[in-house]
Amino acid sequence: MEHLQLFLMVDERLYICRSLSRNTFKLQLKPAIGVGSAFEGWSPRKDDAVYRLLIPLKPPRGHVFHLELGTAEEMSARNCSVHVELECTCLRERLVGDMLCFLHHPEEELRKNQGPSLLGTLCTGPYLDMEKTTRWFQILVKTAWVYLPCSRHCRLTVLPSRHSCKLRLTNASQSTLLMEIIFGVEQDDSNTFLNIE
Template identity: 60%
Template sequence: MSTLGGWSGCEEDAIYRLLVPLKPPRGHAFHVDMGTSTKDTPERKASLRVELQCTCMREQLAEDMLCFLHHPEKELRERQAPSLLGTLCTGPYLDTDKTSCWLQIVLKRAWAVMPQSTHCCLTVLPSGHSCNLRLTHASGSTIRIEMLFGVKQGNSYIFLS
């Protein structure tokens, strides 16, 4: 994870913003589709289109992964986890609400086994387009963490969030 500019100076209401870089899992590719602006919606909204990629050559190189494009659905269901398109997407696009919900579940499970969980309470705050958390220490002090999703643009160090 990388930090993204912005935190408050007062420890009582500290807000930390973290950039969570998203990388497509094997057998998938991300493509940024820039929306078009209109008179009614002057801002441009980007969507992250997910595309399946052939992994047949990788499979032949002794990797234990079936190709989402070329293996029968029944065999795929029986032998491996579903594709990203079947879990976190709405149509061909990555759904930020589903992704945020998935991350919140993973974080809750991970926090439950952390030693810090005995001293701090983790609360997931409502949010659909990011993952917002509040950590409350036994002393009553709190910090808020906002996790923003980002996709790296080509070979640059620029992330679209």
């Protein structure tokens, strides 16, 4: 199968993932960016190319991200931790009415009427947890896959991985494509993306 076709398929699948994640307080997924291909050690066949995509993450409604850069040495690798905070959405609550403010409603009322905040799902303490995020995304990918017509003649395998999502697509003639999806955040609308630790 042509690689280009597969890429289009992947983009379509990620679009479905984005739609599925829109109505929750989970992460918002922006369109994937191709960050090249490489020959990597994790493929069982040494000569398989691995296509790498970066998905920029955005906070859901009512949340803000503060990026904390690592030490000078780590910064050269463009890594950061994502500190998640809740923000007041009382005004949005009055004008749009699509959510309750996490900060200004009693916990009991929030528990009854809306899903948990990102802090209660994909974070450890106040920080975005990439292992939890990866597990969540792997489930999302598997769920989205069944909605695609190509899932009938192409098999998707989610390979075990803790900090990125590694996928193998196999078509009817047994040719495979390996893909690694990594997560990033945009630094100050600069079009520069940092890897999340």
